[in-house]
Structures are given as C-alpha cells and as structure tokens.
Amino acid sequence: xNNIDICISPELFHLFPQKESVVVVVDILRATSSIxxxxxxxxxxxxxxxxxxxxxEYKEKGYLVAAERDGxxxxxxxxxxxxxKFSTNKIECKTLVFSSTNGTPAIKKAESYKEVxxxxxxxxxxxxxxxxxxxxxxxxxxxxxxxxxxxEDILFAGALAESLIKTNTFLSVKDVVQAAVLLWDNAKNSxxxxxxxxxxVDRLRKxxxxxxxxxxxxxxxxxxxxxxxxxxISKLSF
Amino acid sequence: xNNIDICISPELFHLFPQKESVVVVVDILRATSSIxxxxxxxxxxxxxxxxxxxxxEYKEKGYLVAAERDGxxxxxxxxxxxxxKFSTNKIECKTLVFSSTNGTPAIKKAESYKEVxxxxxxxxxxxxxxxxxxxxxxxxxxxxxxxxxxxEDILFAGALAESLIKTNTFLSVKDVVQAAVLLWDNAKNSxxxxxxxxxxVDRLRKxxxxxxxxxxxxxxxxxxxxxxxxxxISKLSF
Numbered sequence: 001x002n003n004i005d006i007c008i009s010p011e012l013f014h015l016f017p018q019k020e021s022v023v024v025v026v027d028i029l030r031a032t033s034s035i036x037x038x039x040x041x042x043x044x045x046x047x048x049x050x051x052x053x054x055x056x057e058y059k060e061k062g063y064l065v066a067a068e069r070d071g072x073x074x075x076x077x078x079x080x081x082x083x084x085k086f087s088t089n090k091i092e093c094k095t096l097v098f099s100s101t102n103g104t105p106a107i108k109k110a111e112s113y114k115e116v117x118x119x120x121x122x123x124x125x126x127x128x129x130x131x132x133x134x135x136x137x138x139x140x141x142x143x144x145x146x147x148x149x150x151x152e153d154i155l156f157a158g159a160l161a162e163s164l165i166k167t168n169t170f171l172s173v174k175d176v177v178q179a180a181v182l183l184w185d186n187a188k189n190s191x192x193x194x195x196x197x198x199x200x201v202d203r204l205r206k207x208x209x210x211x212x213x214x215x216x217x218x219x220x221x222x223x224x225x226x227x228x229x230x231x232x233i234s235k236l237s238f
Numbered sequence: 239x240n241n242i243d244i245c246i247s248p249e250l251f252h253l254f255p256q257k258e259s260v261v262v263v264v265d266i267l268r269a270t271s272s273i274x275x276x277x278x279x280x281x282x283x284x285x286x287x288x289x290x291x292x293x294x295e296y297k298e299k300g301y302l303v304a305a306e307r308d309g310x311x312x313x314x315x316x317x318x319x320x321x322x323k324f325s326t327n328k329i330e331c332k333t334l335v336f337s338s339t340n341g342t343p344a345i346k347k348a349e350s351y352k353e354v355x356x357x358x359x360x361x362x363x364x365x366x367x368x369x370x371x372x373x374x375x376x377x378x379x380x381x382x383x384x385x386x387x388x389x390e391d392i393l394f395a396g397a398l399a400e401s402l403i404k405t406n407t408f409l410s411v412k413d414v415v416q417a418a419v420l421l422w423d424n425a426k427n428s429x430x431x432x433x434x435x436x437x438x439v440d441r442l443r444k445x446x447x448x449x450x451x452x453x454x455x456x457x458x459x460x461x462x463x464x465x466x467x468x469x470x471i472s473k474l475s476f
Contacts, residue, residue, distance in 0.1 A: 008387065011250060015385045147253045149246065151413035175389035175437050182424055183417055199413050 003137045004164055004172045006157045006180050010106045011147040022136045023110040024119040024127065024160065025228070027143035028152040029200045030081045030209075031103020033120040033216040034066070037083040039224040039235050040122070042092035046226070046233040048104045049097055058097040064090075067099040071200075071207045074099075082212050083122075098233075106143040107228050113139075118226035118233065121156060121216065126223045128163040130238055135169070151183075151198045152217075155191065158184025191217050241375045242402055242410045244395045244418050248344045249385040260374045261348040262357040262365065262398065263466070265381035266390040267438045268319045268447075269341020271358040271454040272304070275321040277462040277473050278360070280330035284464070284471035286342045287335055296335040302328075305337040309438075309445050312337075320450050321360075336471075344381040345466050351377075356464035356471065359394060359454065364461045366401040368476055373407070389421075389436045390455075393429065396422025429455050 007016050026032050035046060049055050052067060052074060059065045059076055066079035066086075073080030081100050098104065110116045114136060119127050131138055140160060142153035158180035164170040165181070172178070187194035192214065195201050204213055227236040245254050264270050273284060287293050290305060290312060297303045297314055304317035304324075311318030319338050336342065348354045352374060357365050369376060378398060380391035396418035402408040403419070410416070425432035430452065433439050442451055465474040 008246070009250060011253075012247060012385060015249075147250060148412075149414040149417070151417060154413075154417065173435070173437060173440070174386075175392075176387040178435060179387070179389060179392065179417070179421055182421060186420055186424070197411070197416060199411060202411070 001169060001171050002135055004140070004161050004170050004177055005174050006140045006142065006161065006176045008142050008149050008154060008176060009144045009147050010109050010141065013109050013141060016139050018137060018139065019112055020114050020137065021139045022115040022117060022131065022134065023113045024117045024138060024140045025107050025110055025143065026119045026140060026153050026156050027100070027103030027106060028120060028156050028216050029204060030083055030212055030216055031100040031143065032118045033122055034081050034083040034086055035098065035118045035226050035233060036120045036122040036222055036224065037086040038091055038096060039226050040222045041086055041088060043096050044093050045095040047095065047097045047231065048107050048228070048233060049099045050104055050108060052099060055097055055099040063097045064094055065097045069101055071203050082209065084211055084215050102143040102145060106141055110141055111228065116228040117236065118228065119156065119160065121218060122220045123222040123225055124156070124160060124219060125221055127225055128160060130225055131164060132167050132169065138164070145200055150200055152195055152200065154180050155184050155187050159188065239407060239409050240373055242378070242399050242408050242415055243412050244378045244380065244399065244414045246380050246387050246392060246414060247382045247385050248347050248379065251347050251379060254377050256375060256377070257350055258352050258375065259377045260353045260355060260369065260372070261351045262355045262376060262378045263345050263348055263381065264357045264378060264391050264394050265338070265341030265344060266358060266394050266454050267442060268321055268450055268454055269338040269381065270356045271360055272319050272321040272324055273336065273356050273464050273471060274358045274360040274460055274462065275324040276329055276334060277464050278460045279324055279326060281334050282331050283333040285333065285335045285469065286345050286466070286471060287337045288342055288346060290337060293335055293337040301335045302332055303335045307339055309441050320447065322450055322453050340381040340383060344379055348379055349466070354466040355474065356466065357394065357398065359456060360458045361460040361463055362394070362398060362457060363459055365463055366398060368463055369402060370405050370407065383438055388438055390433055390438065392418050393422050393425050397426065
C-alpha cells in the first residue's frame with residue numbers, strides 16, 4: 001500500500017519532507033489548468049519563473065511569455081493565466097515562459113522531490129491512472145491563495161485521493177485527506193454550483209473570467225501529464 | 239455584520255494580521271478542553287508556558303504544574319493534559335502552570351490580539367453567545383498537530399462558525415469557513431464515530447485516553463470562558 005497526503009498551503013510544505021514521494025501540484029484556478037491546456041495544445045516546454053523581472057528578461061530574449069499577478073494579465077506578456085487562451089496552435093512546439101501568483105512558486109517548492117507532476121481536473125483521469133501504476137507515495141500540494149486554503153484545490157485533492165483510495169492500493173490515515181474526500185463527495189455532483197461562493201471564483205468573475213472557471217472545472221480527459229524537472233516542465237512519457 | 243475566519247494551523251497565523259479581531263484558540267484534544275474543565279472546577283489562574291524548563295522552574299517554586307508532550311504526562315508534573323483529571327477540587331482557587339505540545343504555543347501566538355478566548359465543545363454555547371453579543375470580527379485559531387490540520391479542531395471551528403452565521407450578524411466569505419461548516423454538518427449527528435479514524439484519536443487511544451476523547455467531544459454546557467491576557471489565563475467576566 002502507498003500513502004496519500006495533502007498539503008493545503010505551500011507555506012506548510014516543510015512539514016512534508018518525504019523526498020521519495022511524488023508531488024502533484026495543483027492550482028485549479030488557473031495555473032495548473034493552464035499548463036495542462038498548453039501541453040494539450042502541443043507546447044514543447046514550459047519554463048516556470050517566479051519573478052516578473054525574470055519573465056521580462058525571457059521576453060526580451062524573444063520567448064513567448066505567460067504572466068499573471070492577482071488574476072490579471074501582466075502588461076508585457078503574450079498570455080495571462082487563461083487556460084482557454086492556450087487552446088491555440090500559436091504555442092505548438094514552442095517553449096513558453098510562465099509566471100503566476102500562486103502556482104509557479106508551488107511548483108518550484110517541489111523541485112527536489114522524486115517526481116513533480118502538474119494536476120488539474122482537465123487531466124485527472126490520466127493522472128490517477130499513472131499514479132496507480134507507478135506505485136509511489138503521493139503528496140498533493142495545493143497552491144491555495146497567498147498561503148491560504150482554496151476550496152477548488154482541496155476539491156481536486158479530494159477527487160484524486162478518492163480515485164486512488166478506490167483502487168485499494170492507496171491508503172490515508174491523514175485527517176486532511178479524510179476532509180478533502182468528504183468535501184469532494186459533497187461537491188462532485190455539482191462542482192460549479194458548489195464553488196459559486198468560493199473566494200477565487202469571486203475574484204475571477206470580477207475580472208470577467210467566468211468562461212475560465214467553467215473550463216477549469218470540466219473533466220476534459222486530456223491525457224497529457226506535465227512533469228517538472230531540472231527547471232523545465234515537459235510532457236511526461238508513459 | 240462581523241466576519242469569521244479560521245486559521246487551520248498556528249504556522250499560518252501570520253496570514254491573519256487583524257489585531258482588532260477576537261481570537262478563539264482551540265485544541266479540542268486536549269489542551270483547550272482541559273483549560274475549560276479546570277476553570278469549571280474553580281481554578282483561579284492558569285499560566286501557559288511553552289517550554290518544559292519553564293514549567294519545571296515553576297514546579298520548583300511550589301506551583302501546581304500540568305505538562306504534556308506528544309500526548310503523555312511529563313514526569314515532574316502534577317497533571318498531564320487529561321481534562322477529566324481537572325474535575326477535582328484540588329485546583330480550586332489555585333494557580334496552575336500549563337504546558338502542552340500544540341495548544342500552549344497557539345495561545346501564546348495570539349497574545350497581541352484584541353481578546354484571546356479559549357474554546358472547546360465543553361463551553362461552545364456560552365462562547366457563541368458571548369461572541370454574538372460582543373460583535374467583533376473573529377478568528378478561530380486551530381492548534382492542530384505540529385503544524386498540521388486536525389479534524390477535531392476544524393469541526394469545532396465549523397460548529398462555532400455555524401452557530402454564529404445562524405444569528406445573521408456574522409458572515410464569512412472565506413473558503414476555509416465554508417469547508418469547516420460543511421465538515422461539521424456531516425459530523426454533527428455522530429461526532430464520536432465521525433472522528434473514529436482521526437489521527438489524534440488514534441494517538442490518544444494508544445495512550446489509553448479513550449475516556450478523554452469522549453469527554454472532550456461532549457457539549458457539557460460549561461459556562462466559563464477562559465480568557466488569556468498579559469501572560470495569564472483567567473475566567474472572563476461577562
């Protein structure tokens with residue numbers, strides 16, 4: 001049996017020192033959904049960068065840049081953090097530089113772990129199936145919002161945990177996993193309306209990103225699993 | 239309308255800088271339940287101390303000392319962290335020194351806030367009624383377990399939040415509050431069996447503390463509300 005654990009905030013990730021675990025990083029609204037959408041559209045590589053200065057440097061060197069802060073597009077960037085905008089052949093076979101408020105720092109934090117995968121509802125079935133076959137302990141790292149708990153990330157964590165526990169090859173003794181699975185169980189039949197009052201849904205609506213919310217909450221059955229290694233996100237070969 | 243928020247780990251408390259809020263500190267299993275039980279038994283004051291060295295110093299000066307680490311009684315102490323043991327007239331009108339793994343550091347962290355109250359299921363009705371009347375913003379600070387999420391603390395937070403939101407004078411826009419209320423809603427009809435697989439319930443059972451678990455999960459309608467101010471816990475006058 002392998003273990004599943006959930007870290008609800010990158011600021012608590014030091015409590016999860018098990019470097020032999022696979023980390024699934026999630027920022028449903030919207031960074032990890034965007035990254036999954038970009039790989040589904042054929043992007044070759046993504047370079048996640050934490051600072052806007054770094055993103056601007058890459059832009060000046062001629063790279064395509066996606067950059068968002070507090071939900072909004074950054075002025076010099078080609079893309080913000082809208083996953084729908086990555087459904088374009090403009091990024092096919094390209095390297096994209098990516099910087100977002102919460103998702104990018106979370107991905108970077110996991111760098112030293114056995115394997116770092118990028119999860120979203122868009123690729124959850126493929127991810128679950130891969131994790132089932134690869135038989136490692138798993139930590140789901142929720143990006144949250146500036147250190148705080150985000151409902152949409154914990155729901156994804158609950159959904160992934162539930163699907164793995166059902167295989168009878170994973171277990172969890174952790175309170176946080178029980179809580180996430182129960183929250184998912186309450187939400188799963190109407191996730192969009194369940195999240196109607198969620199903080200980041202509200203923030204994104206104010207930015208006119210309703211379509212993105214709907215897009216990110218669909219199980220779109222993307223098969224691509226992005227993996228972060230040595231500073232680069234690429235498509236996992238499996 | 240006043241706001242309710244929940245901090246699920248003392249390690250995230252820096253994200254809650256609103257010093258004008260009232261903080262309710264909770265460590266259901268068992269520190270804040272024990273403190274409530276001690277005031278119900280007529281203790282005069284409690285001095286919370288973070289280190290065992292400090293607790294030992296007080297012991298050498300002749301104080302009654304309650305001290306626990308990782309659930310177990312510390313050798314030089316008069317009491318551990320068993321709330322049932324505080325149902326005794328031995329502590330009446332006395333000053334007790336108290337040191338526990340998670341609860342004491344959480345109480346100390348809240349020191350600079352407007353008011354710091356000690357909550358448990360034992361005094362939840364009295365606490366809710368006081369908070370309703372006093373009309374302040376509230377942060378419920380869950381002690382958790384060494385920085386991690388504890389189910390019993392989040393359930394208490396959900397129960398208290400639910401009772402305040404029902405008065406229509408409190409609101410919460412926070413995901414974490416919605417999650418806690420929903421978890422409580424799932425648990426409230428059978429909280430003892432709901433917590434059967436909780437991590438700290440398991441730890442306490444291994445220490446033979448089953449009776450304490452049952453005691454802490456009862457709504458015992460204690461009216462005393464302990465308040466922490468200037469290094470001392472005393473009984474709130476209201």
